[in-house]
Amino acid sequence: MPQSATKPFIDVLSGQRQTVPPLWMMRQAGRYLPEYREVRAKAGGFLDLCFNPELAAEVTLQPIRRFGFDAAIIFSDILVIPYALGREVRFEVGEGPRLEPLDDPAKVTTLAAQADFGKLAPVFEALRIVRAALDPKIALIAFCGAPWTVATYMVAGQGTPDQAPARMMAYRHPEAFSKIIDVLVESSIHYLLAQLEAGANALQIFDTWAGVLPPAEFARWCTEPTRRIVEGVRAKVPDAKIIGFPRGAGAQLPGYVEATGVNGVSIDWTAEPAFIRERVQSKVAVQGNLDPLVLITGGAALDRAVDNVLANFAQGRFIFNLGHGIQPETPIAHVEQMIKRVRG
Numbered sequence: 475m476p477q478s479a480t481k482p483f484i485d486v487l488s489g490q491r492q493t494v495p496p497l498w499m500m501r502q503a504g505r506y507l508p509e510y511r512e513v514r515a516k517a518g519g520f521l522d523l524c525f526n527p528e529l530a531a532e533v534t535l536q537p538i539r540r541f542g543f544d545a546a547i548i549f550s551d552i553l554v555i556p557y558a559l560g561r562e563v564r565f566e567v568g569e570g571p572r573l574e575p576l577d578d579p580a581k582v583t584t585l586a587a588q589a590d591f592g593k594l595a596p597v598f599e600a601l602r603i604v605r606a607a608l609d610p611k612i613a614l615i616a617f618c619g620a621p622w623t624v625a626t627y628m629v630a631g632q633g634t635p636d637q638a639p640a641r642m643m644a645y646r647h648p649e650a651f652s653k654i655i656d657v658l659v660e661s662s663i664h665y666l667l668a669q670l671e672a673g674a675n676a677l678q679i680f681d682t683w684a685g686v687l688p689p690a691e692f693a694r695w696c697t698e699p700t701r702r703i704v705e706g707v708r709a710k711v712p713d714a715k716i717i718g719f720p721r722g723a724g725a726q727l728p729g730y731v732e733a734t735g736v737n738g739v740s741i742d743w744t745a746e747p748a749f750i751r752e753r754v755q756s757k758v759a760v761q762g763n764l765d766p767l768v769l770i771t772g773g774a775a776l777d778r779a780v781d782n783v784l785a786n787f788a789q790g791r792f793i794f795n796l797g798h799g800i801q802p803e804t805p806i807a808h809v810e811q812m813i814k815r816v817r818g
Contacts, residue, residue, distance in 0.1 A: 483545045483613040484675055486759045486791050487715040487737040495784070495792045496544035497816050498615075499809070500740075501799030502537040503549045506806065509536050520565040521557070524550050527599035534604045538612060540806075541813055544793075545613040545676070546604060548669070550597050552619025552680055555661050556628055558589035575631030577639060579650035589661040591668060598672040605673030613676055616669030620681035620720070621658035621699040628654060637683045644695060651695075659699050663706035666714075670707075676715040678740070679703060685722015692726050693733075701734045708735070717761060721798065728753040743797030747786035759791035764812070766796050772808040780815040 483496040504510055510533050517523035524530055530549045538546050553571055557563040562574045576582050605614050618624075622640075629651075630639035644651040666677050684696045700718055707714045719740035720730055731739055731754055738759035741750055745763055754760060768779040783794065794816050800809075 480610050481544075481613045481675065482611070483793060484715060486793050487676060487717070489759075489791065491789075491791050494817055495788055495794045496613075497794040497813060498543040498545040498547065499537070499796050499800050500547070502541075502543060502547065503533045504800065505802035506800055506804045506809075507536055507540070509540075520551070521563065524554065525596040527596045527603055530596070530600040531603035531607070534600065535607055538608065541809060543612070545615050546608060547615040547617065547678070548597065548601055548604065548674070550600075550617070552617070552624055552682075553627060554594055554597065555589060555618065555624060555658060555665060558591060558593045558665075559586045559657065559661065560590065561585075561628065570633050571627060573628055573631045575639075576628050576654060577630070577643065579647050582647075582650040582653050585654065585657055587657060589664065591664060594665065594668070598668055601669055601672035601674055614674050615676050615678055616666065616672075616674035617678040617680060618662045618665055618703075620679050620684070620696065620718075621655045621662065621703075622687070622695045623681050623683045624658050625651070625654045625695075626683050636686050641686065641691075644691065655695065655699050659702045659706070662703050666703070666707050667710055670711055670714060676717065677707070678717045678719060679736075681718070681720040684720035685724070689726060692720075692723070693729070696720055696723075697726075697730050697733050700730070700736075704735050717759075719761075725749070728757075731758050738791075738793065740795065741797065745797075751787065751790065755787065755790040755792070759793060760787055761793040761795045762787075763795070763797040766798055766801050766804070769796065769808050769812060770801055770804050772805060772811060776808060776811055777815055780812055784816065 482492050486492055513529055513533050517529050534546050534549045553563050564572050566572055626637040626640040629643050679700055681696055704716055715737050717738040718736040721742050738761055741762040743763050743765035764783050768776055
């Protein structure tokens with residue numbers, strides 16, 4: 475019997491609707507859990523935690539033990555690829571990531587053509603540990619950042635409100651910007667394949683900043699690089715299950731789905747339900763899209779919001795999730811309330 479036949483999450487990505495939709499949360503291994511905060515304090519820095527296989531595996535498994543989600547997602551970060559490319563990457567407490575900026579064409583010439591995947595061996599080891607520990611019914615998700623989103627951090631050297639530095643560079647110096655994207659496409663293909671080899675059952679490509687791009691740039695910098703990654707992964711693993719998350723894509727989602735060949739898309743809470751059902755869910759699985767703020771709110775508002783998501787999408791191929799990552803201040807009782815409501 476194929477392995478996927480025992481995993482509801484994988485079954486949905488394979489085209490089979492589930493009566494009770496499989497459920498997990500983006501950032502489910504994280505700061506809202508006291509057990510995570512304990513391990514994080516032990517680990518030292520954020521990247522120290524990412525690159526300690528035993529501790530990364532432990533925090534990946536914590537939400538599975540506590541909540542029984544249908545999928546675990548490996549604890550890592552989208553900026554490990556720049557790190558493997560030899561760029562300085564550090565995380566400042568309360569300020570987020572800091573990188574050496576690639577903010578002009580001369581600096582782009584210093585970018586390594588190939589990543590050193592030996593630096594990411596701890597991620598692959600963590601995947602092996604988690605896969606061995608997981609119940610066979612629970613899927614293991616690996617991921618990368620989409621080239622556009624990773625490039626926005628590499629160009630600016632940090633996150634910015636609307637990622638203007640990368641957008642400006644793409645307009646002013648498209649050839650130099652293309653070089654960054656090309657390197658990220660190739661590195662991402664190799665990274666995702668190595669994660670599949672280490673035991674991942676599915677892949678997610680996070681394009682957190684897709685929504686800031688106008689249509690022509692969205693096609694060039696978001697859709698096309700993602701299409702190349704999917705094609706590159708499937709050249710080696712033809713049945714690889716891949717979810718795209720071009721956050722804020724809105725009306726551009728149908729074109730993204732058609733061009734990239736993903737098995738599913740994650741949608742944020744602003745997505746228009748009828749549009750998604752007719753133009754997106756009719757073609758691929760949909761994952762989402764509870765507002766993380768209503769999960770903080772709890773009570774009757776949370777019950778109504780969960781019911782609304784289910785009413786909108788549960789008649790088709792659907793994976794219940796949030797529209798973005800869970801917030802650190804979310805009460806654990808509200809997560810339990812959501813799970814109970816989804817599972818009836």
